Amino acid sequence: MTVNFDNAATTFPKPPEVRLAVEKAIAWYGSSGRGSHPIAARGSELIYHAREDIAAFFDAEPENVVFTANCTHALNLAIQGIAKQGGHVIISSLEHNSVSRPVYALARNQKLQYSIASVTASASETLENFAKLIRSDTIAIICTIASNVTGQILPFREIGALCQEKQICFIADGAQACGVIPVSLRDQINILCTAGHKGLYGITGTGLLISDGKYAIPPLMQGGSGSMSLQPEMPDFLPDALEAGTLNVIGAASLRAGVRFVKRKGIENIYHTEMSLCDRFCERMQKLPDVILYREAGADYVPIVSFNIRGRQSEEIANQLAKQGFCLRAGLHCAPLAHYALHTMEITEGAVRFSPSVFSGMQETDRLCDLIKKFV
Amino acid sequence: MIRAILPSETHARKAQKILKQNGYFSEIIRVNQFRIGCGYALRIAGEPEEIQMLLLSANIPVRSLERERDSS
Structure with missing residues (x-):
């Protein structure tokens, strides 16, 4: 699926x-x-x-x-x-x-x-x-x-x-x-x-x-x-x-x-549904020492989370996830300025982006996290 | 009948809605304006002054507003 x-x-x-x-x-x-x-x-x-x-x-x-x-x-x-x-x-x-x-x-x-x-x-x-x-x-x-x-x-x-x-x-x-x-x-x-x-x-x-x-x-x-x-x-x-x-x-x-x-x-419901998935994703990723999350304390976010795994190319991670049925976008996301600002170019030339919609679910998010854990 | 010429179909539909809210029923027609070309007009039964006032107060640019000639 x-x-x-x-x-x-x-x-x-x-x-x-x-x-x-x-x-x-x-x-x-x-x-x-x-x-x-x-x-x-x-x-x-x-x-x-x-x-x-x-x-x-x-x-x-x-x-x-x-x-x-x-x-x-x-x-x-x-x-x-x-x-x-x-x-x-x-x-x-x-x-x-x-x-x-x-x-x-x-x-x-x-x-x-x-x-x-x-x-x-x-x-x-x-x-x-x-x-x-x-x-x-x-x-x-x-x-x-x-x-x-x-x-x-x-x-x-x-x-x-x-x-x-x-x-x-x-x-x-x-x-x-x-x-x-x-x-x-x-x-x-x-x-x-x-x-x-x-x-x-x-x-x-x-x-x-x-x-x-x-x-x-x-x-x-x-x-x-x-x-x-x-x-x-x-x-x-x-x-x-x-x-x-x-x-x-x-x-x-x-x-x-x-x-x-x-x-x-309702925009608030949509925001909360999607953010709860992002929060779960971040919470689980933070436990993995080789995962870099591009989130900073004090900033506000829409439901998008980008990450990298040390020593791995972002495209390689996305390709492996795609083979298991998970569609995430890697690379520069047509936003090189943002990637320069985040210094991702020095690590893997880009990042992997997790972006749910109102139709996304917690079970799928957990399955994705389980899979990423196996990569680390 | 009054004929109000409006810059675009969008303006014509907005004007139609405002007039309807004020009890005026109108019909949108396409017109060919002299030296301008395709345009849109509203045909409305009512008093021109009141109709003009309603449209202007809703910031709808009316190009012209006049009584239609009796075709009988």
Whole structure:
């Protein structure tokens, strides 16, 4: 039997209601925003209801909910859009490549300058590290809410308040946080980017950019929007400005069902279910002297735990676990900055990541721990 | 009937919901706007001033709002 502990990549399995929503969408919906005939109208209605439900979940307005292909797509829209004006941005030392690569590419082309704020176990120290990097030309802080490697939660609400005070844009990457901890535009996030297929339980190929409308985001792609078609430029209003081409109606249907599932289950229940598995995992791993756990006292975490075994390559451990049916991700997790910060490069060039979902169980967690114990 | 032209289908659907909450039933139609192209409008039975007020107070950008010509 296969057990998925790689839910930080994509939650699997999906809730039954998500599967049903996908089946219904294939059978029932056409494109959206492309006509007034019944098939298109049904698609448009579904898309609007999805925007409404997602907006309510994040305390946003429906028209400021933009459907994207994934979180990377949303982050590229936000980062490249905001960077049009040039200037300086600050990212954290735990960023995924979906933040660091677009920033680096803009810097290499001399369109942007950037600094990296060190994240420590202390929220106040981390906040101070961000604050002291702010310059007169700083236009934004772009950072993850929770690391996809360690699960560490950054003091994102305080960072939001800092950005508000300094009148700079706050772009937050919610890929590992949304659906697991409460995240809202009321946290003074100007642009929230997130995946639809992780903690929100939609299908792959779904992501979201949710704006508070304060910062204009020029489009990266041009094309059909179903509105203002005679004009040579894209419309200048959301969501049409950033949604060139036919929308992923089936994905939006799945994401709506996923968000409703999370609401019904309750974020607190989801968090406690998954954290209890992480706590058990950590408790058992701490008893093994050769296991290195990337957790620090004083820090807060989403349900993700990374670890290494001294003298063993992370990929080798993950391969051995996979042979026994346990799916965990090893290596760099597309987040080399975080691995440099954790010094895993000096040990095994990466780490093994344990990330449960609300469908994971204690028995499977114990079986995994038993197996790792045999490796040590 | 009043015809309210709105920037997008999303705005049209949001406006429709707000009007419904205030007792106005409306129909979303696609329209072709002069020199702009595809757009969306709401057809509503009611007083233009009150409808405009409701939409503006909900921060819905109304491009134009006018009485439809009698086609009889």
